[in-house]
Each structure stands twice: as structure tokens, then as C-alpha cells.
Amino acid sequence: MLAKHAVTFTVHTYAYDPDAQRTGLQAAEALGEHPSRVLKTLMAEVDGKPVCAIVPSDAEVSMKKLAAAFGGKSAQMMKPADAERLTGYKVGGISPxxxxxxxxxxxxxxxxxxxxxxxxxxxxxxxxxxSPHDAMAALDAVSAALIADA
Known part of the structure; x- marks a missing residue:
């Protein structure tokens, strides 16, 4: 998909730990990167419709802000089995x-x-x-404040 959109990217692999409590943070540590630069892909539902949120691996998503980003009233995380079925990817490896x-x-x-x-x-x-700007363009994504207040 990225090549189709002429997006410049590089591929990086790391030792995935299936027992890690937070796979995004584990990925950041394994890659030697700050967690704010390693983004996690979360599948959710806004007013019952599937959406995808991409946030820094060290952040928590505000369901209220997520719903607002898509013009909805309420949001909730998608069940892992539903996310896998919808995306075609396994949890821990879901890509937008x-x-x-x-x-x-x-x-x-x-x-x-x-x-x-x-x-x-x-x-x-x-x-x-x-580039996060290239990712947005390839995904036809919106930019929004999604992080829960600390």
C-alpha cells in the first residue's frame, strides 16, 4: 500500500515479546526509540462503527476525544477478535x-x-x-488530539 502511494519508508524488525504488557512500549524499547516516535495502532468503534486510531505508544486514548474526532457521541475499544477479523492482522501486529x-x-x-x-x-x-504526514496522506487520515489528559 505504501509503495502504491509512493511513500518513502524503511522496514525495521525487532524481537516481538508476546508476554509484554504493552507491545507498543516493548517495540519502542527494542528499536531504541523514544515511545512518542513509535506509534500504536488501535481499533475502536465510534457509535458502533469501526475506526482506527494511531497514537504514541506511551499514551492512552481518550474515548471522548476519539468519538469527537469522528463526529460521534461515544467510543469504545474493539474486541481483539473483531479487530483481527476486520483488519486481517493479528493483535500486536495490526497495521493501519x-x-x-x-x-x-x-x-x-x-x-x-x-x-x-x-x-x-x-x-x-x-x-x-x-513521515507522519506521508502516513496521513496514504491513509486519508484526520489529525486530532486523541490522548487522555494525564
Missing amino acids: FGQMRKVPVALETSALAHDLVFINGGQRGLQVRL
């Missing part, structure tokens, strides 16, 4: 790129401050490094 079914995508605004970010490439232990 090349999902089986295209869904609306929102990218956390703070990620745009980085020249390059890491986003899951569709397998556990596989990340692609690219």
Missing part, C-alpha cells in the same frame, strides 16, 4: 496500512511534530519508519 476493509483513521496530532515515526507494518515485530 492495507487493512482488509478501509475504515476512517485518526492520527494523534502530537505525532506530526516528528520528522519520522514508526508504525506497525502488519506483523508482530515489524515496523515501518516514515
Whole structure:
């Protein structure tokens, strides 16, 4: 999908730990990157419709802000089995790129401050490094404040 959109990216692999409590943070540590540059892909539902949220691996998503980003009233995380069925990827390896079914995508605004970010490439232990602006364009994503207040 990225090549089809002429997006410049590099592929990075790491030793995926299936026992890690937070796979995004484990990926950041394994890659030697700050967690704010390693983004996690989360599948959720806004008013019952599937959406994708991309946020820094060290952040928590505000369901209220997620719903607002898509013009909805309420949001909740998608059940892992439903996320796998919808995307065609396994949890821990869900990528926003090349999902089986295209869904609306929102990218956390703070990620745009980085020249390059890491986003899951569709397998556990596989990340692609690219410009967050290129990722937004390829995904036809919106930029929104999605992070819960600390």
C-alpha cells in the first residue's frame, strides 16, 4: 500500500515479546526509540462503527476525544477478535496500512511534530519508519488530539 502511494519508508524488525504488557512500549524499547516516535495502532468503534486510531505508544486514548474526532457521541475499544477479523492482522501486529476493509483513521496530532515515526507494518515485530504526514496522506487520515489528559 505504501509503495502504491509512493511513500518513502524503511522496514525495521525487532524481537516481538508476546508476554509484554504493552507491545507498543516493548517495540519502542527494542528499536531504541523514544515511545512518542513509535506509534500504536488501535481499533475502536465510534457509535458502533469501526475506526482506527494511531497514537504514541506511551499514551492512552481518550474515548471522548476519539468519538469527537469522528463526529460521534461515544467510543469504545474493539474486541481483539473483531479487530483481527476486520483488519486481517493479528493483535500486536495490526497495521493501519492495507487493512482488509478501509475504515476512517485518526492520527494523534502530537505525532506530526516528528520528522519520522514508526508504525506497525502488519506483523508482530515489524515496523515501518516514515513521515507522519506521508502516513496521513496514504491513509486519508484526520489529525486530532486523541490522548487522555494525564
